[in-house]
Amino acid sequence: DVAADIKHPLWYTEPSAKTMELAKLDDLSNTVVSDGQRGEPGFPAADLKLTDEQIEKVKAGNFTVAISMGWLGDDWASQQLIGLKETFEKLGIKVVAETNANWDDAKQIADLEAISVLQPDLLVSIPLNGQTTASAYKKIAEAGSKVVFIDQAVDGMEPGKDYAAIISSDNLALGMYLADALHEAIGGEGDVAAMYFANDFYVTNLRYEGFIARVMAKYPDMHVVVAAGHNDPNKGQEVAQGVLARYPSLDGMYASWSIPAMGAAIAANVAGRTPGDFKIVNENFDQIVALNMAQNGFIAGISSQRPYDQGVAEATIGALTLIGEETPSYVVVPPLKVTRDTLPEGYKTIYRIDLPEEMSGALSN
Amino acid sequence: MPKIQWQNYVVYIFFIVVLAFFGFTIGDSGFLTVTNLFNIARTTAMITIMAVAMTFVISAGELDLSVGSTAALAALVGALVMQAGYPWPLAVMAALAAGLGVGALNGFFVTVISIPSFLVTLGMMQFIRGLDMRVTYTNPVSISNQSFNAIFGSGKFYGLPSLLIWSVVIAGIGHVVLKYTSFGREILATGGNRLAAEYSGVKTRKVKFAVFLLSGAAAALAGMLYSGMMQTARFNFGEGAELMAIAAVILGGTSLFGGKGTILGTFAGSLLIGTINNGLIIMGLDVSEQMMVAGAIIILAVAFGKKPNG
Amino acid sequence: MPKIQWQNYVVYIFFIVVLAFFGFTIGDSGFLTVTNLFNIARTTAMITIMAVAMTFVISAGELDLSVGSTAALAALVGALVMQAGYPWPLAVMAALAAGLGVGALNGFFVTVISIPSFLVTLGMMQFIRGLDMRVTYTNPVSISNQSFNAIFGSGKFYGLPSLLIWSVVIAGIGHVVLKYTSFGREILATGGNRLAAEYSGVKTRKVKFAVFLLSGAAAALAGMLYSGMMQTARFNFGEGAELMAIAAVILGGTSLFGGKGTILGTFAGSLLIGTINNGLIIMGLDVSEQMMVAGAIIILAVAFGKKPNG
Amino acid sequence: MTTSHILEMSDIAKSFGKIPVLKRVSFNLRRGEIHALMGGNGAGKSTLMKILTGVYNRDGGSVRIEGAEVELHDTAAAERAGVAMIFQEFSLIPTLTVAQNIFLKHEPRLPGTPFINNAEMVRRSRDLLHKLGVDIDPEAPVGSLSVGYMQIVEIAKALSKQARILVMDEPTSSLSEAETEALFALVRRLRDDGLSVVYISHRMAEILELCDRVTVMRDGQTVLTEDCAAMSVEHIVDAMLGAGNTASFTWHDRGELPDAEPILRVRNLKLDTRIQDVSFDIRPGEIVGLAGLMGSGRSEIAETIFGRQSPVSGTIEFDGKPLRGQADAIARGVALVPEDRRKMGLVLDHSVRDNIVLPNLDRFSRHLFMRDGAAMTTVNATIRDLGIKTDGPEKLARLLSGGNQQKIVIGKWLARNPRLLILDEPTIGVDVGAKSEIVETVRAMADRGMAVLVISSELEEIMAISDRILVLHGGRIVQQMNRRDVATEEELHHAIQGHRIHASDARHA
Numbered sequence A: 001d002v003a004a005d006i007k008h009p010l011w012y013t014e015p016s017a018k019t020m021e022l023a024k025l026d027d028l029s030n031t032v033v034s035d036g037q038r039g040e041p042g043f044p045a046a047d048l049k050l051t052d053e054q055i056e057k058v059k060a061g062n063f064t065v066a067i068s069m070g071w072l073g074d075d076w077a078s079q080q081l082i083g084l085k086e087t088f089e090k091l092g093i094k095v096v097a098e099t100n101a102n103w104d105d106a107k108q109i110a111d112l113e114a115i116s117v118l119q120p121d122l123l124v125s126i127p128l129n130g131q132t133t134a135s136a137y138k139k140i141a142e143a144g145s146k147v148v149f150i151d152q153a154v155d156g157m158e159p160g161k162d163y164a165a166i167i168s169s170d171n172l173a174l175g176m177y178l179a180d181a182l183h184e185a186i187g188g189e190g191d192v193a194a195m196y197f198a199n200d201f202y203v204t205n206l207r208y209e210g211f212i213a214r215v216m217a218k219y220p221d222m223h224v225v226v227a228a229g230h231n232d233p234n235k236g237q238e239v240a241q242g243v244l245a246r247y248p249s250l251d252g253m254y255a256s257w258s259i260p261a262m263g264a265a266i267a268a269n270v271a272g273r274t275p276g277d278f279k280i281v282n283e284n285f286d287q288i289v290a291l292n293m294a295q296n297g298f299i300a301g302i303s304s305q306r307p308y309d310q311g312v313a314e315a316t317i318g319a320l321t322l323i324g325e326e327t328p329s330y331v332v333v334p335p336l337k338v339t340r341d342t343l344p345e346g347y348k349t350i351y352r353i354d355l356p357e358e359m360s361g362a363l364s365n
Numbered sequence B, C: 001m002p003k004i005q006w007q008n009y010v011v012y013i014f015f016i017v018v019l020a021f022f023g024f025t026i027g028d029s030g031f032l033t034v035t036n037l038f039n040i041a042r043t044t045a046m047i048t049i050m051a052v053a054m055t056f057v058i059s060a061g062e063l064d065l066s067v068g069s070t071a072a073l074a075a076l077v078g079a080l081v082m083q084a085g086y087p088w089p090l091a092v093m094a095a096l097a098a099g100l101g102v103g104a105l106n107g108f109f110v111t112v113i114s115i116p117s118f119l120v121t122l123g124m125m126q127f128i129r130g131l132d133m134r135v136t137y138t139n140p141v142s143i144s145n146q147s148f149n150a151i152f153g154s155g156k157f158y159g160l161p162s163l164l165i166w167s168v169v170i171a172g173i174g175h176v177v178l179k180y181t182s183f184g185r186e187i188l189a190t191g192g193n194r195l196a197a198e199y200s201g202v203k204t205r206k207v208k209f210a211v212f213l214l215s216g217a218a219a220a221l222a223g224m225l226y227s228g229m230m231q232t233a234r235f236n237f238g239e240g241a242e243l244m245a246i247a248a249v250i251l252g253g254t255s256l257f258g259g260k261g262t263i264l265g266t267f268a269g270s271l272l273i274g275t276i277n278n279g280l281i282i283m284g285l286d287v288s289e290q291m292m293v294a295g296a297i298i299i300l301a302v303a304f305g306k307k308p309n310g
Numbered sequence D: 001m002t003t004s005h006i007l008e009m010s011d012i013a014k015s016f017g018k019i020p021v022l023k024r025v026s027f028n029l030r031r032g033e034i035h036a037l038m039g040g041n042g043a044g045k046s047t048l049m050k051i052l053t054g055v056y057n058r059d060g061g062s063v064r065i066e067g068a069e070v071e072l073h074d075t076a077a078a079e080r081a082g083v084a085m086i087f088q089e090f091s092l093i094p095t096l097t098v099a100q101n102i103f104l105k106h107e108p109r110l111p112g113t114p115f116i117n118n119a120e121m122v123r124r125s126r127d128l129l130h131k132l133g134v135d136i137d138p139e140a141p142v143g144s145l146s147v148g149y150m151q152i153v154e155i156a157k158a159l160s161k162q163a164r165i166l167v168m169d170e171p172t173s174s175l176s177e178a179e180t181e182a183l184f185a186l187v188r189r190l191r192d193d194g195l196s197v198v199y200i201s202h203r204m205a206e207i208l209e210l211c212d213r214v215t216v217m218r219d220g221q222t223v224l225t226e227d228c229a230a231m232s233v234e235h236i237v238d239a240m241l242g243a244g245n246t247a248s249f250t251w252h253d254r255g256e257l258p259d260a261e262p263i264l265r266v267r268n269l270k271l272d273t274r275i276q277d278v279s280f281d282i283r284p285g286e287i288v289g290l291a292g293l294m295g296s297g298r299s300e301i302a303e304t305i306f307g308r309q310s311p312v313s314g315t316i317e318f319d320g321k322p323l324r325g326q327a328d329a330i331a332r333g334v335a336l337v338p339e340d341r342r343k344m345g346l347v348l349d350h351s352v353r354d355n356i357v358l359p360n361l362d363r364f365s366r367h368l369f370m371r372d373g374a375a376m377t378t379v380n381a382t383i384r385d386l387g388i389k390t391d392g393p394e395k396l397a398r399l400l401s402g403g404n405q406q407k408i409v410i411g412k413w414l415a416r417n418p419r420l421l422i423l424d425e426p427t428i429g430v431d432v433g434a435k436s437e438i439v440e441t442v443r444a445m446a447d448r449g450m451a452v453l454v455i456s457s458e459l460e461e462i463m464a465i466s467d468r469i470l471v472l473h474g475g476r477i478v479q480q481m482n483r484r485d486v487a488t489e490e491e492l493h494h495a496i497q498g499h500r501i502h503a504s505d506a507r508h509a
């Protein structure tokens, strides 16, 4: 078994039979791998639409919205917010509060309670944990605010009744794409490492599971020889250093998030590895990893989310539910695999602008 | 009788000024509703309770950085005991035992081995947080016992949120103990001049041990309140709570160098911080603005209470 | 001559013991390679540099909790200056100016308004972190200037990583200043007994102001090293670094109560922490195990150096 | 005013808050004289001199040095003007070494560099300490020294500055005869070289021996300035305390005590350090003086009886049963007034009241709760009985004058009505009036059966208070004698140096 003998994260559970089945598919682009938390099938975000009457109705409502984020400080959060705010602006929905729990459940509850005072018509939020923050969300919902969840819902709330929908990336697929990208980058065989986010966190757990499932199902020649956790993105470099010291002949690494991935790139450089013999993949398509990839650096593949689209989808669902429309309860934004070859298109898709000069210059070198 | 110095009451004054400011500017946005004021009291309850015990610790000339991770440990222990089917009072005892255990360890290293408490409790903070992750493999443990959740979390008694009652009761007890008992005097003397206290017959080692026990117990209670409020226990409860608690204590007017402590000031300090956080969100400030304003207010609140060159 | 007390050297002893332990157990797993040992020195450089200045601050009887967020501020300022197309020496000056500015503010509130430094710098830590988020709306700023990245980050000089050189140079200067200059004496006197120092003609206010300036400058340098190492500046650099730096200082044998300080001990303390973290990762321990072991070692390292009842 | 005055302070005024401490005080100092500044506790002596050294800023008046008006904003300015001071409450940094303290702010440099020459600093410190007749390790941290040694370091520090005006605020309060002699010899030599000295002391005997002129202060005003030749001790005391206030600091024979079993029985005590083999008894109602050289280990004996140290060997029995540690000692009625009031005696940042209540917490609490009313009665009584000069019981101990702080430490233990009271240098910094009050109080309590052990470096004090005197030398009690058999301080002085006194027979074998 490829990855059975490594030390998995504390929260790790074996992939389900269904996941393993899907992991065997060669082409995932038309499949939603992750089911909703309530087992419901995913609705593609691209199919969400507002009619002109609906837009007028929303505008006439003079609605208010509060946004409660779990953290800030990466392009995922920024793009998500841009998508949300631009769409709300267009729809005439006023953002009355914006909070950042900075990874702390208790802070998120306090944030939600402050928000509840404002009695916004709509709350868009990513719960840091589906259990700890549940009652705070319930209270807001009971007080009459519509709730749209980012990435995961909380326990004890029912879709369609207590909340409108979850809008999420297909996280299992994200993980699988990472395996694909890494496999491709290292040329089909070799030893690789997985650097995961050590804290129990719904979406990253799924990505790790997807990555492992895909490796087990499809890539017997790619050996995951070590899994190591970081509990702070800034510590990624330190962890990667240790991993590379211990396994100096690794061919590649999956590093959860861009900051740890860049840390791993620097660690690899210091360890005397070159982009020719060591490849890193990650799941945050931000400026730094994109530039590194353009420059032929260690970053060899990105399994990207579409945070802007996700933000737009969240705002759209929010608008629909505000005017009483039925909405799908689980909306999925498909991942996008980006390599150096597909960087310009990928960039355009995610950021809606052309590749910055710095990157396009580097690409043509 | 010495003249009453208004500088000693600056935390209360500031608390009232901040309340009034928010009342005028965002009172009609819901800030002044009973629910919201209760919310402030509820969400600050854990910090308040840890800060009350921290006032004892700091007054005795020590520091306890391990309260946050201890709270999480106690929450997890309590939740696991209930999950295993035992009645909730047993879970409470187990959680308290966990807190007292950590307190006893801290106390042992500080008083018997004489290691500076900053270092002991910094090490302990890490150690216990590692243990927290280990206990349930970072998985949350949900608590379905509704008595527990009502008493320690979202319940109300006579219309008052139980979290509010807890913090008032603990602050009340703390105030009486520090101000009106010989134990309180011994704590202050120990922190004021340990050697002089020793020569006066105060068993300063025991006193210090005792405050660490109290701090452990308070952290355990805070942990149960976190878990009762969230109906779940999770390994990362109380991250950063130690600094918040210390800030509340010092904002309240307790000297970081020991020998002087006021529980009422601590209570006001904790509420002040909570009110600022709550008010700024309602005002619609974004996170970076919230942090800047809260930071500035902490400094200014104290600056305001100082005479220049004082 | 006073008898040499091995207890004073416990941090060095422990450092060697820990090195030897890892050397034997995981020496052939890459721990003992030059690259890895350099790695330890590189990743601890920022903490070392902040800890050197923190030794000054603590010796003078104060504390600086704002270093982490100041480092991030300086990193961002420097990166933005370079991004705007100015040459890197200008960026360095701007970053240093940012650090000195924060240091001056801290110094002002502590010495002129006489607010306890714990509170000032705690407020400042929040304020500056809020500012950090504001400056670039939390977006990272990448640094493409290769001279800067080499000098402050991943470069090598004569085969030695520049980060290692920085930390050795700063620790060396710090050691000489604290031990062999009258400024160093004045710092220790101020922290040892402020009133007595005043009686002896030491301008303790100026001394305290100066150490906060130094701490701000050191934080700025650390920030540039973070950004040089990661070739990016980011708002959350240095989160938690203040506690790590203080731990290194105290582990090294400096008294948290002021008046006694050793830079070499601080250096060893910082390396000890870095070595433990690195070794435990290579041993394959997961995060929870790493935290537990690191926490326990910090406590034991000091316990070991203490006589019972000492 | 003639130019023979190196220093003229005129109409100096100073208040702390609303309380005036100096009311238009004038004081002058001639070149090359030793000028005693006398006055009761809290008269304002230290405050006046701290204005001279720039520690406090005056509210009014002027200061002239060498005829020129000077502004003394801070201690550095005073140093530049040539003023150095030996501070009553010390200006030493406990965490620095002896040498580092002596040369703080004027460390010798390595030639041509800004760096400190540590070796040179240590060498010079050793020389200075030698001149003062003590053998203190210049590299020992000051915090580890006993008060007596700290005082010498403080003196060495002031001398090292080579000032023109030297203010000595109770420099000998913890010194015993030998060191005092060495200091006086040195001060006289410096005076002869042109140094002008202000000398503050509560030791009456010293004043007339050492000083050329004397100024007496009372309640923030100067009441007298005279040549010493024209003065007597009685005269000075009168001026200090006001007419009609007679302070008798003289011994009187309390007669034979009724034979009783000793309450304290010390046998063959051996301690870690100097003490080799010490045995003695104290009976109820008896006041026993323990005399010895500085560093001879008197304080260590006291601390061992009180249970703060454990002996290497030997036994200590109280009331027929061995003492088991400090808690046991306190519970059974042993009290210790320690020698260093700042370190061991007081919580300086707490109020007078809290300090007095501290050792009595058990008496003033019931079921853990404090009975503040009952405590207050005792606190007020203590303040009154010992004449503690304070604005009220809530004043912080830190803000009291040195002598008044000392009275708190004595008072807080007397409030317990101990059965054995150990006084280690009890009257350091206490004025004659208060000294005699303290002695009276102790005698009265001894009359009611309290046993007392007094340690003092001031032989005058030992002579004034003791019924019986133990002489400690070389780690042993070399002599025990009845006070009435000792004729002069001189004799006792010799005994301490190790010579036998033949006038008496030891009472106990």
Ligand SMILES: Nc1ncnc2c1ncn2[C@@H]1O[C@H](COP(=O)(O)OP(=O)(O)OP(=O)(O)O)[C@@H](O)[C@H]1O
Residues within 6 Å of the ligand: D016, D021, D039, D040, D041, D042, D043, D044, D045, D046, D047, D048, D088, D389, D399, D400, D401, D402, D403, D404, D429, D431
């Ligand atoms: N910083 C201060 N704040 C308030 N009161 C003070 C302060 N310093 C001194 N005092 C008061 O001023 C008065 C004079 O004190 P000072 O120390 O000058 O007396 P002194 O003559 O030196 O007495 P002693 O012989 O006991 O040393 C005392 O009543 C004292 O309580």
Ligand SMILES: Nc1ncnc2c1ncn2[C@@H]1O[C@H](COP(=O)(O)OP(=O)(O)OP(=O)(O)O)[C@@H](O)[C@H]1O
Residues within 6 Å of the ligand: D135, D136, D137, D140, D144, D145, D146, D147, D148, D149, D174, D273, D292, D293, D294, D295, D296, D297, D298, D299, D300, D301, D339, D457
């Ligand atoms: N030469 C020295 N250098 C440094 N420390 C010394 C020296 N001699 C003695 N000491 C310390 O000073 C203390 C003197 O002992 P102790 O206080 O019991 O003596 P004492 O007779 O009461 O003398 P003192 O008048 O100094 O109080 C001891 O704790 C000892 O460690």
Ligand SMILES: [Mg+2]
Residues within 6 Å of the ligand: D045, D046, D047, D088, D169, D401, D402
């Ligand atoms: Mg005085």
Ligand SMILES: [Mg+2]
Residues within 6 Å of the ligand: D146, D298, D299, D300, D339, D424
């Ligand atoms: Mg003594």
